[in-house]
Amino acid sequence: MKVVVDQHLCEGNSRCSEAAPDVFEVRDDDKSHVLIERPPEALREKVKLAARLCPRQAISIIED
Ligand code: SF4
Known part of the structure; x- marks a missing residue:
């Protein structure tokens, strides 16, 4: 996973x-x-939450 x-x-x-x-x-x-x-x-859920909460959809999670 890359952020x-x-x-x-x-x-x-x-x-x-x-x-x-x-x-x-x-x-x-x-x-x-x-x-x-x-x-x-271990941080995946927190990163996903951050991406969901971002009001600008500025966060991408790229699966390797
Ligand atoms: S807009 Fe920027 S600071 Fe705000 S949640 Fe999204 S990535 Fe984070």
């Missing part, structure tokens, strides 16, 4: 970093940055 944030869509409202703080970090540029590009399976 990508579309920086053009992201509006920095931090829903992702609240759902999965190990994976997403919203920085001073008001964009979400992926901390773990290939998160372990």
Whole structure:
């Protein structure tokens, strides 16, 4: 599993970093940055939740 944030869509409202703080970090540029590009399976549900909560549909989960 690979996680990508579309920086053009992201509006920095931090829903992702609240759902999965190990994976997403919203920085001073008001964009979400992926901390773990290939998160372990244990974080899958949190990543999926983050993607679902993102109001901009900016998060993609790519299956390898
Ligand atoms: S929830 Fe979506 S729009 Fe909001 S900071 Fe995260 S990636 Fe960006």
